[in-house]
Amino acid sequence: MRVPNVTTNENLLEIIQKLDRRQLNLQQQISDGQMITLPEDDGMKMGRLVRMDTEKSTLVQYQRNASYAEEYLNATHLNLDKLRELGVRSQELARTSGSGLNYVAMETNAQEVNQLVEEAVNRLNATHRKKSLFGGTLTSPKFGSTDVIQGQRYEKKLSMADNYIPEELKLGDSFTFRIAGMGPYVIDTTTVVNDLTGDLALSSAAVVAYLRDKINADSHRTGIQSSIDVQNNLLLYGSVDEDFEFTAEYQTDSDSEYEFPNDTQRQGDRWTRSLAINVSKVSEATSISLSHPNNWQRLTSYSRGDLVYYKDKIWESQSDENFNHFPDTNLSDSWKEVDSTYTVPREDWNLDVSDHEHRKYNMTPDGWLFEELTDAQNHVIQTLNQSADLNTPQSVLDKMYSGIKEITISVAQFNAMGSEGSAGRVSFDPRTLEYRLTASEKGENIEGTIVRPTGSLARESGANGITDSFYLEDQVFVYNGSYYKTNMFIPKGTAVTELPANAGEENAKFLNLGSRLPSDGYDTVLEANRNQKLTKGEYIQDTVNDAFYFVLEDFQTDGGAVPFDPSASSKLTPVSVYESRQGVDWNQAKTYMHGDVVYYNNSYWQCLKDDYNNLSYDPLDLVDYYTVHPDDEFIHNDQGALVQNDAWLQIGETFGHVAKFRADRSDWPQVIIAPPTRGGEAAEAEAVVDANGSLVGLRLTNSGNYTYEDEMPNSVLVRTADGTEVTVDVLGDNGKIFGFKLRDDLSGAVSPDYDLNLPSAARIGDTFAFATGKETFLTHRDSNGEILDVTYNGNDKNAETYVGKGSKLSYYLDASSDGTKELGIMVDEMVNLRDALRNAKPSSYANEVEAANQQLIALEDKVVDKMGEVAAKMARIKVAHSHDEEYFMNLDKRIAKDIDVDLSEAILRMTRATTAYQASIQVGAHVMNTSLLNFL
Structure with a gap:
């Protein structure tokens, strides 16, 4: 039979246990003073308490931020105040100097202003906690350069x-x-x-x-x-x-x-x-603009030659449209590491154009330059694969394929001198048309020439006024600082008085070649299919036949559809000896002799073979060739075996990257391409000028995007600095330009209209001065160490942080709208005042000094405004701190109200709970006793 549960007893026991727990809970609250111990004690209160506690933690962080901000703003204010004092003192010196002092007093004032300039730069480059105060968000300045002084x-x-x-x-x-x-x-x-x-x-x-x-x-x-x-x-x-x-x-x-x-x-x-x-x-007509690497970023497309920082190294993009490739991956050839060993903190540089080197390149119809013809052909194929389609006219494709031509361009040769003893070296990149400045702290540049005779070069002492040896016809010898060529057999003992006195003069026996020999790559290059003006006394180089000639009289070559043959001209005479300059950039298309020294990939290399053309057998068939670079570790020999590179030997130390720049001239031709009018993007191009000043093509820098093909131009206009205009045909399809073609004359040769006598490169003697380094306000100094100017190396961005509830501001001076950059103007004006005190003419120095003084007064007002801006930020921090402190106290009260126990109320509840507990025990005992008797 079923035995029923004794429910009454169970209910009584449950009530007694509940009252016991309540009594214990109240005892715990009375002992520790807290109303809530566990979240389940009161879920709503616990949620409110967590939110208020989070707000308290946030306010604590705000206070911490405000403390940091006050430190930085105080430091900023102190440095601005000091900068203002320096400006005021400069004004005092300007006013006293404007009253007519003698030279000694003016020089003394100039020297004091110079000291003020130094101190002003120190204030602008001031730091706090090793962070720059006036650099915007670039609190640790990156490597940069000053403005270039031409x-x-x-x-x-x-x-x-x-x-x-x-x-x-x-x-x-x-x-x-x-x-x-x-x-x-x-x-x-x-x-x-x-x-x-x-x-x-x-x-x-x-x-x-x-x-x-x-x-x-x-x-x-x-x-x-x-x-x-x-x-x-x-x-x-x-x-x-x-x-x-x-x-x-x-x-x-x-x-x-x-x-x-x-x-x-x-x-x-x-x-x-x-x-x-x-x-x-x-x-000068030539200007240079320096560029430096930026930090590598994902989802960013890079062009060939772009430099980036990645993992504290410098990398160079090896292709266009280089997208999302990690520089240090071994799975791609998209990037190449660049030597980054140059670590000089600050250095002043002086560059000057010393000469022009004439280099041969294969130019594609879109104006890109390649040493090897196969590279140029591959570039054309790649361009057509990307932009052409099955409907592209065959005539356009044919002109693109046949449009590759060999040209000779002038490459400026720069001397680079650094103030810290660095050996500077400038090299040229034909793909990007940019120059690269590199430097070695301990190494040296390799310069000089090696005489490369195809005949023989003799030295004549002329002892006793006669030749001390015999000379064959067309032999070259040097005597008394001049070079001579024999026009006939010269017996020993011929009187040296028969030698012509001036360069270009000749007689039946001798020709005076002047004080130098022809130089490979540095003399006028013969363009057989063009009409060239040649001047008596100069050398010309026939790069096709590797020959040199001396010009005997002024004349024009009349080259055109029928090429000019220099060997058949009576106005030219061949010279069998030439000079080969050492330490120049390696040229893939050039043949080198044993001992030649070239510069490649930030190092000097010496050739170990004669007549070396930079090619090695392809191991697959031992017939074709591939290019050997000086820094290749292994090459293939004639049997196809892989051996160590025995053609080139690295010499000297490596050169670290400093900067890249282009040398552009303001008088170069302007290329005018009609833009689309109904949507799309206009194409852009620049002129390509050869070593003789002729327009030889256009370099396509942007192929454009013409939405409507009827708007794509068929030709472009090239306008020179003197107003001359010529037309160049466009090759393209599908709304994009592929390349360009110069127009031919009636004979089928390139029209002489493109012989425009254009400037081909930076002028010899052009000078450029700048400084490189890691300073927020980078200083450029002269050879005496005095400041010439300063350049801002920070940015115009601000980083804001909360210093109170609903209040955020920047720790630093506002950098937007040149807020920090214009501080450097004060230093520039102080430099102008110093120079005016030293160099002004007595008749005009008062005006020059007063002009500098007025500028300093205006700049002082700006500095005071910035000091007010900083003071306003500090006042705002104090107001926010006061409000947050009051709010913090209110939070404490609200938390205490929710979590703290009212002791008297808790005791009363405890008394009630104890009384109920005792009553429940008594009632329960009576009920359970009655139930037991009934059971028995």
Whole structure:
């Protein structure tokens, strides 16, 4: 049978246990003072307590942030105040100097200003906790460079119009020019200005153009270069900071109805007058812009030649559209590590263009340069694979395939000198047309020449006034600082007095070659299919046949559809000896001799073989070849075996990367491409000029995207600095431009319209000065260590942090809108004041000093404004701190109200619970006793 549960007893026991737990809970609350011990005690209160406790922790962090912010803002305010004091002292010195002091007092004030400049730079580069105060978010400055200071040249301008010279000259009119000790250059209406057409100098424009060509032809002797602007004015430029002579006279028949200004002399019916020359000092036409690596980022597309920082190393992109490839992966050839051993904290650099090297490249229709023809062909195929399709006209494809041509361009050779003793080296990248500055702290540059005779070079002592040996015909020898070539067999004992005295002179026995030999890659390059003007006394290099010639008289080659043959010309004579310069950039297409030294991949390398063409057998068939680079560790020998590179030997130390730059000229041609009008993107290109100043192609920098193909241009316009315009045809399809093609003349050769006498590279003698380093305000100093200028190396971004509930601000001075950058202007103005005190003329120094003083006054106001900005931030922090402190106390009260126990109330509840507990025990005992008796 079922035995029923004794439910009454169970209920009583449960009530007694519950009252017992409640009694224990109240005892615990009375003992520790807390109402809630576990989350389940009161879920709603516990959630509220957690939120309030989080707010308290946040407020504590705000207070910590505010403490840091006050530190940085106080340091900022102190440095700004010091900077203001330095500016005030500079103003005092400017005012006292403007009252007319003697030279010694002016120099003393200049020296004090110089000391103020140094202290001002220290204030601008001040740090707190090793973080820069005035760099924006770049609290640890990255490696950068200052603005580049270009050299200044004298520009002398002759304006025919301003001198009242008529455009159409009268018969008998003549001009006499004297330039830098050369001349006189006499040009009259009987002067032939074009040997081909026989044109005479019958107009002012013809005289100016003829004189320009004569000056440029003699530039190797005078150092003067000339050009013509769009107003047909003749412009002459000398070497950097060097003045030169330029005078001009005009002679014509007198005219009683016309009075000549500046009339200086009248001789019967002839008038002679001096022409006015305008003189000014201008910056060089060449400018350079330095670039430095940025941090590598994912989902960013990089172009060939781009540099990035990754894991404390510098990497260079090896391809275009290099997207999302990790630089240090071994699975891709997209990146190459660049030597990053250059660690000089700050260094001043001086670069100057010392020479031009002529290099041969294969140029594709889109203007890209390659040493090897196969590389150029592969580039064209890759371009067409990306942009062309089955509907692209075959004529366009044919012109792209056949459009690869060999050109010779001028590459500027730079001398680089660092202030800290670094050996600087500038190399050229034909793919990007950029130059790279590298340096070695302990190494040295390798320079000099090696004479490479294809015949023999002898040295003649000329003892007793006669030759001490015999010479064969066409042999070259050196005597008394000049080189001579024999025109016949010369027996021993021939009198040295028979040697011609001047370069270019010859007799039946000897030809005077001048003071130097032809230099491989540094003399005029023969363009057989173009009409070239050659000048007596210069060398030309026939790169096709590896030969050199000496020009015996001025003439034009008349090259065109029928190539000019130098070996058949009586106005040229071959020279069997040449010089090979050492330490130049390695050229993949050049053949090297044993002992030649080249520069490649940040190191010098010495060739260990004769007639080495940088090729090695392909091991797959032992017929084809592949290119061997100097830094290749292994190569294949004639049997196809892999052996250690025995063609090149690394010498010296490696050179670390410093900076990259392009050398662009303001007078280079402008390429005008019509943009789309109904959507899309316009193409962009730049001119490619060869070593002889001819336009040889266009380099496509952006292929564009013409949404409507009827808007894609068929041709582009190229406009030179003097206003000349030529047209170049466009090759393209599918709304994209593939490349360009120069137009041909009737004979099928490239039109002579592209022989524009354009500047081919940076001018020899151009100078550039800058500094590199890691400073927020990077200083550029002269050879005496004095500051020339400062350049801001921070950014214009601000990082804000909360310093209170709902209050956030930056620890630093506001960097947006050049807020920190313009502090450097004060240093520049102090430098201007220092220079004015030292160099100002007595007649004008008061004005110069006062101008600098007014600038300092205006800048002082800006500094005071910035001090007010910092003070306002500190006041805001105090207000936020006060509000947060009050709010913090309110949170404590609210937490205490929710968690703390009211002791009297808790005792009362405890008493009640104890009474109920005792009653339950008594009632339970009585009930259970009755139940037991009933059971029995």
